[in-house]
Amino acid sequence: xxxxxxxxxxxxxxxxxxxxxxxxxxxxxxxxxxxxxxxxxxxxxxxxxxxxxxxxxxxxxxxxxxxxxxxxxxxxxxxxxxxxxxxxxxxxxxxxxxxxxxxxxxxxxxxxxxxxxxxxxxxxxxxxxxxxxxxxxxxxxxxxxxxxxxxxxxxxxxxxxxxxxxxxxxxxxxxxxxxxxxxxxxxxxxxxxxxxxxxxxxxxxxxxxxxxxxxxxxxxxxxxxxxxxxxxxxxxxxxxxxxxxxxxxxxxxxxxxxxxxxxxxxxxxxxxxxxxxxxxxxxxxxxxxxxxxxxxxxxxxxxxxxxxxxxxxxxxxxxxxxxxxxxxxxxxxxxxxxxxxxxxxxxxxxxxxxxxxxxxxxxxxxxxxxxxxxxxxxxxx
Amino acid sequence: xxxxxxxxxxxxxxxxxxxxxxxxxxxxxxxxxxxxxxxxxxxxxxxxxxxxxxxxxxxxxxxxxxxxxxxxxxxxxxxxxxxxxxxxxxxxxxxxxxxxxxxxxxxxxxxxxxxxxxxxxxxxxxxxxxxxxxxxxxxxxxxxxxxxxxxxxxxxxxxxxxxxxxxxxxxxxxxxxxxxxxxxxxxxxxxxxxxxxxxxxxxxxxxxxxxxxxxxxxxxxxxxxxxxxxxxxxxxxxxxxxxxxxxxxxxxxxxxxxxxxxxxxxxxxxxxxxxxxxxxxxxxxxxxxxxxxx
Ligand SMILES: Nc1ncnc2c1ncn2[C@@H]1O[C@H](COP(=O)(O)OP(=O)(O)OP(=O)(O)O)[C@@H](O)[C@H]1O
Ligand SMILES: [Mg+2]
Numbered sequence: 001x002x003x004x005x006x007x008x009x010x011x012x013x014x015x016x017x018x019x020x021x022x023x024x025x026x027x028x029x030x031x032x033x034x035x036x037x038x039x040x041x042x043x044x045x046x047x048x049x050x051x052x053x054x055x056x057x058x059x060x061x062x063x064x065x066x067x068x069x070x071x072x073x074x075x076x077x078x079x080x081x082x083x084x085x086x087x088x089x090x091x092x093x094x095x096x097x098x099x100x101x102x103x104x105x106x107x108x109x110x111x112x113x114x115x116x117x118x119x120x121x122x123x124x125x126x127x128x129x130x131x132x133x134x135x136x137x138x139x140x141x142x143x144x145x146x147x148x149x150x151x152x153x154x155x156x157x158x159x160x161x162x163x164x165x166x167x168x169x170x171x172x173x174x175x176x177x178x179x180x181x182x183x184x185x186x187x188x189x190x191x192x193x194x195x196x197x198x199x200x201x202x203x204x205x206x207x208x209x210x211x212x213x214x215x216x217x218x219x220x221x222x223x224x225x226x227x228x229x230x231x232x233x234x235x236x237x238x239x240x241x242x243x244x245x246x247x248x249x250x251x252x253x254x255x256x257x258x259x260x261x262x263x264x265x266x267x268x269x270x271x272x273x274x275x276x277x278x279x280x281x282x283x284x285x286x287x288x289x290x291x292x293x294x295x296x297x298x299x300x301x302x303x304x305x306x307x308x309x310x311x312x313x314x315x316x317x318x319x320x321x322x323x324x325x326x327x328x329x330x331x332x333x334x335x336x337x338x339x340x341x342x343x344x345x346x347x348x349x350x351x352x353x354x355x356x357x358x359x360x361x362x363x364x365x366x367x368x369x370x371x372x373x374x375x376x377x378x379x380x381x
Numbered sequence: 382x383x384x385x386x387x388x389x390x391x392x393x394x395x396x397x398x399x400x401x402x403x404x405x406x407x408x409x410x411x412x413x414x415x416x417x418x419x420x421x422x423x424x425x426x427x428x429x430x431x432x433x434x435x436x437x438x439x440x441x442x443x444x445x446x447x448x449x450x451x452x453x454x455x456x457x458x459x460x461x462x463x464x465x466x467x468x469x470x471x472x473x474x475x476x477x478x479x480x481x482x483x484x485x486x487x488x489x490x491x492x493x494x495x496x497x498x499x500x501x502x503x504x505x506x507x508x509x510x511x512x513x514x515x516x517x518x519x520x521x522x523x524x525x526x527x528x529x530x531x532x533x534x535x536x537x538x539x540x541x542x543x544x545x546x547x548x549x550x551x552x553x554x555x556x557x558x559x560x561x562x563x564x565x566x567x568x569x570x571x572x573x574x575x576x577x578x579x580x581x582x583x584x585x586x587x588x589x590x591x592x593x594x595x596x597x598x599x600x601x602x603x604x605x606x607x608x609x610x611x612x613x614x615x616x617x618x619x620x621x622x623x624x625x626x627x628x629x630x631x632x633x634x635x636x637x638x639x640x641x642x643x644x645x646x647x648x649x650x651x652x653x654x655x656x657x658x659x660x661x662x663x664x665x666x667x668x669x670x671x672x673x674x675x
Binding site: 156157250252253254255256257258259260261262263266270271275 | 481506507509512517584585
């Protein structure tokens, strides 16, 4: 029995009081359900971050001068040796320091423990991740924006283009380990490269005449192969986001520009892309942050569990920076937490790595926000 | 002031343009009764539309239009909504090419004597000489300076001195220079609606077109801004051929030398503005200009 309005009620008497409170309860119930859902998420997120911060920050920062523990950021990972003497005193040391302490202790040594990868720092993984993300950004943005421009500005809208769009969207549902295997087959084993000595397993070697060949033998496990694989993981995000942002640029800009005699490309370059760019970058950064944290795609294509050299310290020097395999933060975290025995000594590197990784991703996001603000201020409509 | 750029390789002889006009209005024998008044009231046409049908895909939007638009005069297109004024206007700079399926299915449009839909017409050159101002003022979200310089830049002009002169000339012409000369680097989106529309006009005349097409340039403006634009159009008609679409009959009366009345995709009557408003020959025109249109 729903009686409609309050305006029929005479002032002072309120025959609908109960019904009204009913409705209010329902309203507030809904509001509280929604609110608590939000708070639950907030609390969980906050506790994860606090946990990582409390355990990880002391690895990198300290309360005493110089406040920052540079060795964790500037040294390569190494094995941690823990020696214990008969009095129960413990000495943590590096592989090179072991002998000295052993000599000092002499017979006093009670036992010795080694914990892989938990000593030193994580410079290798940091550098590796930065290189991988760098290649990934260039490839993903280059390919992604190019194809988004084609799809939204040039292609005749029709069945085929719809199918292409659908395929791209579906790509984002593919598990990342599949991308890893794809990258292995594609970039590690069969991508074309120019070389004077094609490998035996090369799929096809086309001589170029002057002693060089284009050989389809892959790029080996390398930064390049890993970066390309990561780029393919986030391409769907980049393409879809870019298309949205291009569509959001008013048609009037294009029409005006064309009416002023600009060619199609001039119009896109001067009147569409600049205005779409802030949005494209912001949405792509989310994808890039995801790529930075992916383990599976780089497992077969770029990452090593351990490497005692930085990418530019190999035989080929700085030239080999993209053709070397590297350590990467997410894979390093995986190794530290799943591949070595856990004890009180392994925690330092684990939490330290996670903390540094979070800081990296956050600064990436922060940079994107600043960039977007700047561009937005310049090109707002 | 007006520089003549040939639309394409073929240098257009002015003679030819005039000879096009010499065509007697009754050239098309099967012109329907309705279209019988489509003869040009002018003697020196710069735009000639002949027996034109226009289709959006399968849907025909314009029927057998014949029209000669005079050089350095203001021509107004009036008529009820959906009658094809914009469609025809947008044929003149071929901006309709953007719309998939839109095409001229019969007849031709000649500008300066050249059929603009022929293969050897370069769109950039055509549009450089046939400028357009749109209904919604849409300056680019760039600086005022860059807005005006845009047309020249896309045509390869990058010398600062040339751009500077052009910007000053066009803003002066659009009656904006004194208002804006101190904030040329400010974002154009910060201007008022009327200023934006005048900026769009300045931008359109930067490439020194011969013809300026305006599609309801004042429909989003208040009366004061409107009268400024009208004044500007009056000024411009010294140097440019102006074709303006308008819904305001007062406006047509104030600014236009000639007026064309369209109805349901057909050109009903085309005559000097005075005649259209005081002594229309067609019943439909009369009903429309008296405001008795149903
Ligand atoms: N892009 C398009 N696709 C299909 N039909 C269109 C398109 N643009 C316009 N039309 C149709 O063509 C006819 C003429 O439209 P046009 O925009 O030229 O009218 P108009 O006289 O400018 O009207 P208004 O005064 O409302 O601007 C209309 O029937 C319209 O529905
Ligand atoms: Mg219109």
